[in-house]
Amino acid sequence: MSxxxxxxxxxxxxxxVTVDIVVLTIVDDRLQVVLIERGAPPFQGALAIPGxxxxxxxxxxxxxxxxxxxxxxxxxxxxxxxxFGVYGQPGRDPRMRVVSVGYVAFLPEIPIPEAGTDAADAYxxxxxxxxxxxxxxxFDHHVILTDAVEHARRxxxxxxxxxxxxxxxxxxxxxxxxxxxxxxxSLDPGNFQKKVIDxxxxxxxxxxxRQGPRGRxxxxxxxxxxxTIDPPIRR
Amino acid sequence: MSxxxxxxxxxxxxxxVTVDIVVLTIVDDRLQVVLIERGAPPFQGALAIPGxxxxxxxxxxxxxxxxxxxxxxxxxxxxxxxxFGVYGQPGRDPRMRVVSVGYVAFLPEIPIPEAGTDAADAYxxxxxxxxxxxxxxxFDHHVILTDAVEHARRxxxxxxxxxxxxxxxxxxxxxxxxxxxxxxxSLDPGNFQKKVIDxxxxxxxxxxxRQGPRGRxxxxxxxxxxxTIDPPIRR
DNA sequence: ACAATAGTGTCTCTCAGACAGTATCGT
DNA sequence: ACGATACTGTCTGAGAGACACTATTGT
Numbered sequence: 001m002s003x004x005x006x007x008x009x010x011x012x013x014x015x016x017v018t019v020d021i022v023v024l025t026i027v028d029d030r031l032q033v034v035l036i037e038r039g040a041p042p043f044q045g046a047l048a049i050p051g052x053x054x055x056x057x058x059x060x061x062x063x064x065x066x067x068x069x070x071x072x073x074x075x076x077x078x079x080x081x082x083x084f085g086v087y088g089q090p091g092r093d094p095r096m097r098v099v100s101v102g103y104v105a106f107l108p109e110i111p112i113p114e115a116g117t118d119a120a121d122a123y124x125x126x127x128x129x130x131x132x133x134x135x136x137x138x139f140d141h142h143v144i145l146t147d148a149v150e151h152a153r154r155x156x157x158x159x160x161x162x163x164x165x166x167x168x169x170x171x172x173x174x175x176x177x178x179x180x181x182x183x184x185x186s187l188d189p190g191n192f193q194k195k196v197i198d199x200x201x202x203x204x205x206x207x208x209x210r211q212g213p214r215g216r217x218x219x220x221x222x223x224x225x226x227x228t229i230d231p232p233i234r235r
Numbered sequence: 236m237s238x239x240x241x242x243x244x245x246x247x248x249x250x251x252v253t254v255d256i257v258v259l260t261i262v263d264d265r266l267q268v269v270l271i272e273r274g275a276p277p278f279q280g281a282l283a284i285p286g287x288x289x290x291x292x293x294x295x296x297x298x299x300x301x302x303x304x305x306x307x308x309x310x311x312x313x314x315x316x317x318x319f320g321v322y323g324q325p326g327r328d329p330r331m332r333v334v335s336v337g338y339v340a341f342l343p344e345i346p347i348p349e350a351g352t353d354a355a356d357a358y359x360x361x362x363x364x365x366x367x368x369x370x371x372x373x374f375d376h377h378v379i380l381t382d383a384v385e386h387a388r389r390x391x392x393x394x395x396x397x398x399x400x401x402x403x404x405x406x407x408x409x410x411x412x413x414x415x416x417x418x419x420x421s422l423d424p425g426n427f428q429k430k431v432i433d434x435x436x437x438x439x440x441x442x443x444x445r446q447g448p449r450g451r452x453x454x455x456x457x458x459x460x461x462x463t464i465d466p467p468i469r470r
Numbered sequence: 471a472c473a474a475t476a477g478t479g480t481c482t483c484t485c486a487g488a489c490a491g492t493a494t495c496g497t
Numbered sequence: 498a499c500g501a502t503a504c505t506g507t508c509t510g511a512g513a514g515a516c517a518c519t520a521t522t523g524t
Contacts, residue, residue, distance in 0.1 A: 012251040013291035017323065017334050056248035056332055060323040086321050086336050088252065088295040097291055099252050099334065101321050173503075191487060193504060198485095215502025216494035231485075408476075426514060428477060433512095450475025451521035466512075 015097050019064045020051035022104045022148035023072060026165050026181050030126045034072060037121045042094050043138035064103040080106045080164040084151040092140045104148040106164035156182055158232035160202055163223035169206060171218035172196055183235050195233060201226030250332050254299045255286035257339045257383035258307060261400050261416050265361045272356045277329050278373035299338040315341045315399040319386040327375045339383040341399035391417055393467035395437055398458035406453035407431055418470050430468060436461030
């Protein structure tokens with residue numbers, strides 16, 4: 001079958017469609033992901049990326065937003081929720097044919113509830129730890145998490161998504177910390193400062209200062225209107 | 236419903252899953268796309284991106300490859316077939332809930348059959364023409380084609396995908412023509428030459444020459460092993 | 471010789487990276 | 498005063514773009 005006209009609507013192959021949400025945040029200078037513990041087979045007791053069925057009258061993005069709010073108890077609409085891939089290998093769910101749309105969300109360090117609205121327990125796990133054992137996650141979630149992190153790393157290069165990891169007001173040093181944590185590199189503070197300030201619309205100075213425990217007070221910024229960084233910041 | 240354990244496999248929302256293949260090629264220095272004419276409602280007589288149902292035991296990439304071969308009569312495996320997005324808006328197909336996975340393929344100028352294995356007529360249409368009228372394509376295929384072209388444009392910047400538009404052996408001028416056609420810009424011949432030759436593993440000199448209708452003969456190259464271009468070629 | 475196409479050399483400007491230097495705080 | 502952190506200035510080298518120049522063909 002290769003085109004729509006000649007099909008029987010009652011005989012199409014039965015698929016389930018789900019969204020999986022990779023919620024990334026930075027805590028203790030480590031990139032962390034929200035994982036839930038599965039309470040029933042298959043993969044009972046294993047950690048999994050939160051997700052759920054798309055409702056029959058619901059848009060994919062809407063389903064992703066709904067699931068994110070259900071799982072994290074978020075009380076506002078996430079700014080950065082991006083689709084990064086589709087996973088439909090037959091047998092990836094042993095019970096039936098499931099096609100899953102992968103989304104990645106960037107959140108500031110906020111209180112993530114230990115359990116969502118459903119009975120499952122939710123945890124914040126360092127990405128490095130979650131990926132050490134290739135079979136440590138349920139289903140094909142090891143691949144999905146790997147792809148999500150790579151998507152996030154690339155996104156920081158030419159998009160202004162890094163600010164989504166931070167509260168509304170932040171310092172340049174904190175922004176640099178996001179890059180260093182997500183990329184796993186260290187960046188020159190002086191050069192990063194100039195690059196960010198020169199990049200039109202990336203950050204906006206508030207005029208306020210914040211005093212840290214030591215040293216000169218840092219100027220406070222908020223996210224600017226720009227969505228891309230040109231030229232990009234290189235890893 | 237937010238997690239898999241507590242669902243009834245016989246009561247999941249019934250979705251159909253399809254793949255849509257945006258086949259891009261360059262003919263007459265214009266970026267062209269393979270479109271088929273729909274023979275039945277809805278959108279009877281309108282042009283549409285070729286696609287079809289994913290079989291119940293078939294991988295998404297396999298389904299895309301199969302559809303591509305069915306639609307174009309290709310007798311080899313395409314090197315560049317990339318997933319670029321998922322389209323699942325309720326109502327995008329008026330008959331039922333269809334989630335479609337978008338793939339884009341790059342082909343050299345080869346004889347595209349005017350009709351595939353099914354009864355539908357197939358055409359090669361300039362992308363600019365196909366996108367002039369926002370309602371000119373069936374379903375949401377205007378959006379899908381727009382996204383596919385943007386994916387292709389970005390792909391040329393930092394990946395070596397441009398060679399997929401050319402035969403196995405080609406000149407640097409022909410490669411530059413791919414960039415100019417896909418990007419809709421004009422590039423400096425001298426600078427492009429140096430950039431491509433200096434880019435490790437992008438192209439490999441064959442030592443052969445090809446004489447055009449006029450001028451100095453051009454050296455012939457074939458695609459190299461590199462998959463990325465670093466630093467990228469900027470638009 | 472001349473036009474046309476292929477390819478090289480040269481100059482300039484931008485920008486990333488290295489790193490020294492200055493500013494402003496707490497102790 | 499001193500250390501720590503924030504920020505600025507300066508130098509250098511890589512690379513993109515503009516463009517002149519050379520190379521090799523057909524007419």
